[in-house]
Amino acid sequence: MISVRNIYKKFDDKYVLHALSHEIEKGEKVVIIGPSGSGKSTLLRCINLLEEPTFGEIWLDGKLLTPPDPYLHEEIIKSSKTYQKLLNQAQKQGDVDQNTPAQLVAKIKAEDLLNEKNEGKQYKRLMKEYYNKHHLDINLARQQMGMCFQHFNLFANYTVLQNLMLVPVELKLLTKEQAEKRAIQLLERIGLADKKDVYPIQLSGGQKQRIAIARSLCMDPQIMLFDEPTSALDPEMVKEVLQLMQDLAEEGMTMVVVTHEMSFAKKIASKVIFMDEGKICEVGTPDQIFNHPQTDRLKEFLQKIAD
Amino acid sequence: MTNLFAAKFFENIGKIFTNPEYLGNIGIGLVTTLVISVGAVILGCILGTIVAFVTISKSTSPVMKVLKVLCNAYVTVIRGTPMALQLFIMYFVVFAIRGFPPEITAIVAFGFNSGAYVAENIRAGILSVDYGQTEAGRALGLNYTKTMTKIVVPQAIKNVIPAMCNEFIALIKETSIVSMIGMIDLTQAAKLIGAGNALAAYLEPMLVVALFYLAIVYALTFAIKLLERRLRAGDKR
Numbered sequence: 001m002i003s004v005r006n007i008y009k010k011f012d013d014k015y016v017l018h019a020l021s022h023e024i025e026k027g028e029k030v031v032i033i034g035p036s037g038s039g040k041s042t043l044l045r046c047i048n049l050l051e052e053p054t055f056g057e058i059w060l061d062g063k064l065l066t067p068p069d070p071y072l073h074e075e076i077i078k079s080s081k082t083y084q085k086l087l088n089q090a091q092k093q094g095d096v097d098q099n100t101p102a103q104l105v106a107k108i109k110a111e112d113l114l115n116e117k118n119e120g121k122q123y124k125r126l127m128k129e130y131y132n133k134h135h136l137d138i139n140l141a142r143q144q145m146g147m148c149f150q151h152f153n154l155f156a157n158y159t160v161l162q163n164l165m166l167v168p169v170e171l172k173l174l175t176k177e178q179a180e181k182r183a184i185q186l187l188e189r190i191g192l193a194d195k196k197d198v199y200p201i202q203l204s205g206g207q208k209q210r211i212a213i214a215r216s217l218c219m220d221p222q223i224m225l226f227d228e229p230t231s232a233l234d235p236e237m238v239k240e241v242l243q244l245m246q247d248l249a250e251e252g253m254t255m256v257v258v259t260h261e262m263s264f265a266k267k268i269a270s271k272v273i274f275m276d277e278g279k280i281c282e283v284g285t286p287d288q289i290f291n292h293p294q295t296d297r298l299k300e301f302l303q304k305i306a307d
Numbered sequence: 308m309t310n311l312f313a314a315k316f317f318e319n320i321g322k323i324f325t326n327p328e329y330l331g332n333i334g335i336g337l338v339t340t341l342v343i344s345v346g347a348v349i350l351g352c353i354l355g356t357i358v359a360f361v362t363i364s365k366s367t368s369p370v371m372k373v374l375k376v377l378c379n380a381y382v383t384v385i386r387g388t389p390m391a392l393q394l395f396i397m398y399f400v401v402f403a404i405r406g407f408p409p410e411i412t413a414i415v416a417f418g419f420n421s422g423a424y425v426a427e428n429i430r431a432g433i434l435s436v437d438y439g440q441t442e443a444g445r446a447l448g449l450n451y452t453k454t455m456t457k458i459v460v461p462q463a464i465k466n467v468i469p470a471m472c473n474e475f476i477a478l479i480k481e482t483s484i485v486s487m488i489g490m491i492d493l494t495q496a497a498k499l500i501g502a503g504n505a506l507a508a509y510l511e512p513m514l515v516v517a518l519f520y521l522a523i524v525y526a527l528t529f530a531i532k533l534l535e536r537r538l539r540a541g542d543k544r
Binding site (some may be wrong): 048050139140142143145146147149151153154155156157166167170171212215216219 | 439440443445449457458462
């Protein structure tokens, strides 16, 4: 459903994500864990392009969300001037045998390809063609991907009900009446229907987060992304939010969750990803990850959080 | 001695309000001040909003880049040079056309000046809204424009009002320098009355005009307070 292909994310001079690839299937509940600074949140934010990956591609249901990455497409990279130059050099020196196309491609640094203009018309045309053929408008893609933030980010200038209704009505996905009906249903489901006319400032953290989840659900998303949804909450409010997420998971929602709640990961995850230093270090079922860790890095991490 | 002074004082005040010539002067001055102020506030707001949105945009298209440089230069130059100088340049250089209405020259000069300050106010107001609000809007699938108009700008307006009120007050009072290009505003009217043969006193006309300025500024402050109170209705805890 979501395909992350070879993505890199560079902040200033540091690569926060490094050649990261992964496939997420429909119905999967993916929990991403890892030490802070390992790029978990960045990965999540790259999936719906709140951060644009420096290189690499994000695909949603067979549609391309990012610009194409020439590195992943042989015919495009071979049309680039950088490749032609390397090829000419190799032919001049006569060691064509040691410079197979694959080796030449490997020699091209991704940075070389950032400036499209220098890579020639053919290259630009192919890039554009590929993009036009496969891409999906990011705003349309985001409608299918609900996102929950650490700090909730409810719209401060709207009431709870308006928070839920605003986007579906603005985007003309629902009429005002439909949106209101649906919003009230959702609020009833999370047990906050009586709060529909208050402003977010009057709510507790747990209530805010549950409403933020309801706001995403109001868009009827295919997949939900959670970026440390319980990290900013008081301990006694964590449970109500986790309960709601668990209910969602049991209904079969596809979910990607970045969290520090290990017991939650054990309970709902169909797949746990352990990230470290911008790479996926280990992937497995909760049992594999928590009870039979393979890598030293993961063992060390589990040791630390167990203390 | 004091009695004499007080008697003279009130007599002069009475003269100002009864002599048709003096009243006429004050009337013309008041209209000029108001026309320039209102015109400049409107022009300044329009200009300032445009400049603010250009400077905060993250677009990397070449057109926007050029616009950004222009807008930054505009803000720097306007804020870095005296208002009187800008007025002179408008009057003696840009609109140095025989018979060109000086009101328009003044409105453009003050509007351009105000625009730079308004732009910075609006920019600050928009940046003061938590970036999470923008992210939440975008993550739900709203485009940039809608996120701005529906979510960020309504919140920014509330934050911007006090600074804007300041700017408008400063602008109204700054219009008093239009006498430098020969226009009769409230301040110049007071000067003319004071220098007139019948009165030959400056204190009284100056005080009267001061009250006029005070009344205008007070009315503006009051109106903005009302507006602010209404906008903040949703904020009470």
